[in-house]
Amino acid sequence: MRSIKMATTNWTVVSNFVFLGFSLYPNIEITIFILCLLIYLITLLGNIILISSTILDSRLHTPMYFFLSNLSFLDICYTSSALTPMLTNFISGKNTISFLGCAVQMYFSLAMGSTECVLLSLMAYDRYVAICNPLRYPVIMNKRVCVQIAAGSWVTGCLTALVEALSVLHQSLCGNSIINHFTCEILAVLKLVCVDISMVQLIMLVISVLLLPIPMLLICVSYALILSNILRIRSGDGRSKAFSTCAAHLTVVVLFYGTALSMYLKPPAVDSQEVDKFMALVYVGVTPMLNPIIYSLRNKEVKAAVKKLLRATTQESLGF
Template sequence: MFQANLTSVKIFFFLGFSHYPKVEVIVFVLCLLMYLITLLGNIILISITILDSHLHKPMYFFLSNLSFLDIWYTSSALTPMLANFVSGKNTISFLGCAAQMYFSLAMGSTECVLLSMMAYDRYVAICNPLRYPIIMNKSVCVQIAAGSWVTGCLTTLVEAVSVLQLSLCGHNIINHFACEILAVLKLVCVDTSMVELIMLVITILLLPMTMLLICISYAFILSNILRISSVDGQSKAFSTCTAHLTVVVLFYGTALSMYLKPSAVDSQEIDKFIALVYGGLTPMLNPIIYSLRNKEVKAAVKRLLIRNPFYTVLISALNNIGASTLI
């Protein structure tokens, strides 16, 4: 059945935002800006955590994984749309569509698991600070990160194969700007109840269950923070956790509204804009939220700039200009 699809449907056409011609250019510009900022921000954050030894900690190891994941996530979701807008074709091959659907969904699924593991890391750091280096040692961190990636990629493989083996009956017009799995599923002309059941089970495991783990972790964290007598200690703990919670609310809020709405609700037009939020906006905000609210990251940036010879020459030149002006 899968081979039949390869021969019967060789190319897909995206409707994208063609129903909103006045909005198309605005969406393209916004998506391009989001993509460029996402690439720049996440690459900088990964570079900083690798180059600065002060950031060789579990929290920043997981953050680097999140940044790497977000680069792939945004690239798989937005790059084809941007390329199609420039070329004016709005098409994608069957294999290209399958690859895009798998990678974007796999990165999103991995992020669900990774965010819950990052919440557990914060729980151990705040609630068991003395045992933190032992519990979250290097080996455990690598296993947690690898487990997140494997879980996300394998569960997505099950979903993608389940959908792609169904008969499309020649339907090849996708009412979306990307090969999003729910949009592709609407092209299927046979009974999809079994596939929908599989997707529902996996979605519940990846969204509400991981979100429940995050809520439990932060319930313990909040309880522990409130027992801290130092106001500065409370403020530092709240600041660290607020960044993570901001990302969680943005990501899970949009994903839940997308994948757990009743099947009878037809909101394909709204789904496109929701997809832009969790596929473009959230990955862009991740490095901004974590870096701007994090003193350790700011200090690491300053140390790296100071070690840069160009920066030293620039500071020296500015000091000389200032001195000559005073004379």
């Protein structure tokens, strides 16, 4: 670990960081690595299949699957930014990362997570329009609007992440460069700052409120309106299927937003870094793995598209 002494202060500019990861739990460290590897591989497979099926099957060229493709690409980037370095470090036995590498990792994790917060709420609105106002759905959710919604989600997520990352990275760090996490998570890095961080905490609080409880409230309102519309369905099977779909969607939403809310909106005095590490695995690993399964791979249209894709891939590999 290398550091450069500053002449005017007793602070240090850290050039490398060391991850503690799950080394405090040697008995389950290998188990966590295997689980994370499986989660990552399943996430890649599920989301790549969904993206490929959506692109290749013209029947899936609809607003819903356009947003799901964005979500899948987002989940691949999100999980890769957090879990790939962790898995690589575990295999290589090196738990270090450069300052620049840490900055890039922090930004991408924040950007992908923030974008997902916005995108999930807008996807709930899309479902609300489709179910509660089906006749006007093609007009309201036209191609131009869909592109604007997706682009707005990405721009919002990337800009808020830039503000948060810059507010932390320009702070002076103390000599301690050990990050008690498996990634350059912004709250864990803040623990290394040895100056007043009240302004940074205020910035993070404002952004967290904008990206977590407000989108979650919009999702809950959308699904409440959807459920009230579902109750008018006379068919018992139709109601059961609709309730099952909504319950599955809300489960993913609660997992993602719930764990993020408990981390980013808890009182500053509460120190729960060990718990935070395990909760981070839920929203950077488990929810991206579940998203393609919950949102789309259970649908008949997607199942048919996946079978068509697999059949074409098999025939091509066999030379037919």
